[in-house]
Amino acid sequence: xxxxxxxxxxxxxxxxxxxxxxxxxxxxxxxxxxxxxxxxxxxxxxxxxxxxxxxxxxxxxxxxxxxxxxxxxxxxxxxxxxxxxxxxxxxxxxxxxxxxxxxxxxxxxxxxxxxxxxxxxxxxxxxxxxxxxxxxxxxxxxxxxxxxxxxxxxxxxxxxxxxxxxxxxxxxxxxxxxxxxxxxxxxxxxxxxxxxxxxxxxxxxxxxxxxxxxxxxxxxxxxxxxxxxxxxxxxxxxxxxxxxxxxxxxxxxxxxxxxxxxxxxxxxxxxxxxxxxxxxxxxxxxxxxxxxxxxxxxxxxxxxxxxxxxxxxxxxxxxxxxxxxxxxxxxxxxxxxxxxxxxxxxxxxxxxxx
Amino acid sequence: xxxxxxxxxxxxxxxxxxxxxxxxxxxxxxxxxxxxxxxxxxxxxxxxxxxxxxxxxxxxxxxxxxxxxxxxxxxxxxxxx
Numbered sequence: 001x002x003x004x005x006x007x008x009x010x011x012x013x014x015x016x017x018x019x020x021x022x023x024x025x026x027x028x029x030x031x032x033x034x035x036x037x038x039x040x041x042x043x044x045x046x047x048x049x050x051x052x053x054x055x056x057x058x059x060x061x062x063x064x065x066x067x068x069x070x071x072x073x074x075x076x077x078x079x080x081x082x083x084x085x086x087x088x089x090x091x092x093x094x095x096x097x098x099x100x101x102x103x104x105x106x107x108x109x110x111x112x113x114x115x116x117x118x119x120x121x122x123x124x125x126x127x128x129x130x131x132x133x134x135x136x137x138x139x140x141x142x143x144x145x146x147x148x149x150x151x152x153x154x155x156x157x158x159x160x161x162x163x164x165x166x167x168x169x170x171x172x173x174x175x176x177x178x179x180x181x182x183x184x185x186x187x188x189x190x191x192x193x194x195x196x197x198x199x200x201x202x203x204x205x206x207x208x209x210x211x212x213x214x215x216x217x218x219x220x221x222x223x224x225x226x227x228x229x230x231x232x233x234x235x236x237x238x239x240x241x242x243x244x245x246x247x248x249x250x251x252x253x254x255x256x257x258x259x260x261x262x263x264x265x266x267x268x269x270x271x272x273x274x275x276x277x278x279x280x281x282x283x284x285x286x287x288x289x290x291x292x293x294x295x296x297x298x299x300x301x302x303x304x305x306x307x308x309x310x311x312x313x314x315x316x317x318x319x320x321x322x323x324x325x326x327x328x329x330x331x332x333x334x335x336x337x338x339x340x341x342x343x344x345x346x347x348x349x350x351x352x353x354x
Numbered sequence: 355x356x357x358x359x360x361x362x363x364x365x366x367x368x369x370x371x372x373x374x375x376x377x378x379x380x381x382x383x384x385x386x387x388x389x390x391x392x393x394x395x396x397x398x399x400x401x402x403x404x405x406x407x408x409x410x411x412x413x414x415x416x417x418x419x420x421x422x423x424x425x426x427x428x429x430x431x432x433x434x435x
Contacts, residue, residue, distance in 0.1 A: 051393060246414045249398045284395050 012144030018137070018181055019188025020354045021083070021148075024076025025321040026069045026176040027308065028060035037170045040163040048170065053283020057173030057309025059158040066098045066176075067108045070154040073176035073317075074113050080354065081180035083148055085113035088180070090146040091120040092136060094129025094313040096342070097156045098122060109152065119146070126204070127279045127341025128194070129153055129313035130177065134337075134349055135192035137181035152178040153313030160206070162239040164232065168204070169240065171282065173309030177317020179354070188352035190266030193258055196345045203246045204342035206238040213237060240342075251285045251340055255348075256292035259338050262348035266336075273299045274333025274353065275323055279340055280305035280315035289338075300327060312341065324353060361408065361427045368403045372396050382424035390423075410434055 033056045034045040048054055060069060070093060078085055091113075093106040106120035125132040130153035137149035154176035161169035181189065213236045220226045228234055255278075263270060276299050278286050283305055290301050302319030311318060316337050324330055331353050338348035366380035373396060386392045392400070397420075401412050404426070410433035412420075420426045 051395065243414075245394050245398050245417060248395050249402060249414065252399075253402055282395075288399065 014144045015142055015183045017184045017187040018141045019184035019186075020134070020179045020351050021182045021184075022077045022079070022081025022180045023317060023321055023324070023354050024073045024078070024080055024178045025314075025318050026072035026076075027318070028058045028064060028069060028174050030059045030061060031056045032059050032173075037163075041166050041170060043166075043170070051282075051284070052171055053286075053303070053306055054171060054309050055306050057171075057307075058175055058311075060156050060174040064156070066095055066154050066156050067105050067112065069156065069174065069176035070095075070105060070109050070152045070178065071112050073154065073178035074109060074150055074152060077150065077178035077180050078113065081148075081182070083180060083182075085115045088113065088115040088148045088150045089118050090137070090140055090149040091115055091118050092123055092133045092149060092151045093121075094123040094125060094133045094151070094153045095155055096124055096126050096129070096312060097154075097160055099159060105154070106152075109150075113150070115150070125313075125339075125341075125345045125347065126343060127281065127310075127312045127315065128339035128343070128345040128347040130316045131192065131337060131339040131347030131349060132194055132345070134179070134181065134189060134351065135194050135347055138189040138192065138349075141181055141183055147182060149181045150178060151181060152176060153315070153317055155312040155314050157240070157310075157312060160239055162232075162235065165239065165241065167244055168242040171310045172240070173311045175308060175311040175314040175318050177314045177321060179317060190262070190268075190350040192347060192349040193262045193265060194345075194347040195258070196343050197250075198343065200246065200250065200344045202243070203250070203344055204240070204242040207235055207241045208238045210238060248282070248285060250344060251281060252288045252292065255338060255340050255346060256289055258340075258346050258348050259289065259293055259336060262336060262338065262350060266350035268334065268350060270294060270299065271296050272334055273336050273350075274330050275300040275302065275320070275335040277302040277316050277320045277323065277335050277337045279310075279338065280308065280319055281310050281341070300330065313339070315339075320353065358427050358431050361430050362423070364407055365400075365404060365423065365426060365430070368400050368407065372399050372403070380423055382422065382427060384423050385421055386423065386426075387421075404430060408434060
């Protein structure tokens with residue numbers, strides 16, 4: 001008789017290397033300029049440009065969902081990779097603005113692109129979500145758990161902001177970026193550096209949990225007083241807030257260390273890079289990070305934020321897509337990408353540009 | 355005790371590098387925001403560079419209390435002991 005201790009289980013069959021095989025994006029059609037922002041906050045176009053670099057941000061109309069945007073970006077990424085949706089066996093969606101606790105955006109997206117029964121789940125790592133997704137996709141493919149992983153960073157932040165709030169709302173936009181990760185003859189994705197610092201949990205966060213809204217609704221039903229629910233000052237609907245100075249300091253000086261570590265883990269120098277694509281949080285963070293890294297002049301720096309604002313998990317693929325569209329010759333070059341945000345969490349790696 | 359004149363001179367160099375303001379304009383009684391027109395992001399860059407230059411720690415919550423150049427000089431001098 002065979003005893004459990006003598007049975008050998010069959011593990012997955014690893015592959016040596018992975019790469020990003022294709023890239024796609026979606027930018028929603030509504031454009032919000034700084035003049036429109038100044039209807040809500042006491043500011044000016046000049047002030048916003050000088051402090052953030054942002055001139056416009058895209059926002060999606062009410063009827064467009066996170067999954068709608070993800071689907072469009074995914075379609076372009078699949079085409080760019082030259083594969084069908086049915087060849088995708090894992091779908092990872094990084095988002096913090098899918099408005100259902102469950103089910104995931106990834107499961108619906110998998111079905112829409114014809115990938116069912118692919119494994120599908122969402123990643124909650126805010127502005128680092130895309131880099132977390134790449135790290136997971138790389139690990140899943142290399143270990144043999146998956147062959148083609150669709151990684152999507154998508155946000156509809158406009159559903160979770162208070163237009164009258166001054167710390168973060170005016171920075172934010174909507175959008176989606178997607179890539180396909182699959183096996184490769186040579187390594188196209190480096191070791192990733194991913195981590196967190198929960199000590200700064202409140203530095204970027206929602207101002208309230210949904211439970212407060214539930215309790216307020218219950219109270220209003222009990223007392224018959226619904227007027228307070230509509231009071232903007234009560235802020236029952238959770239929206240984003242940040243402590244800008246704390247985040248700026250962390251995003252530049254701590255993230256410069258993470259970016260340098262990612263280069264080290266990849267076994268390359270800054271001079272080997274073709275592009276630097278940091279999360280598009282604020283042009284001054286991007287510029288200061290580039291300065292800290294002492295990037296040579298030939299390294300292109302993603303500055304998509306000027307037109308797209310801060311789109312959280314979508315910002316890196318959006319910025320990379322733009323760099324490649326404007327400079328097709330960078331395809332095949334190396335890009336250092338680093339995401340960082342609410343958690344606080346961070347992720348970075350070097351990829352070969354598809 | 356740390357030399358406050360040396361701290362002021364060092365701080366003025368950091369402010370000049372970040373903002374382009376002449377070092378002579380960086381005086382003890384000047385307010386960073388009101389007089390020197392330094393915004394919150396530039397202030398953080400100045401703080402981090404000052405930490406490195408003077409080998410002190412200036413926590414985020416302390417930065418809000420540094421209204422004038424003199425406040426910063428005083429804080430750095432005390433932190434240096």
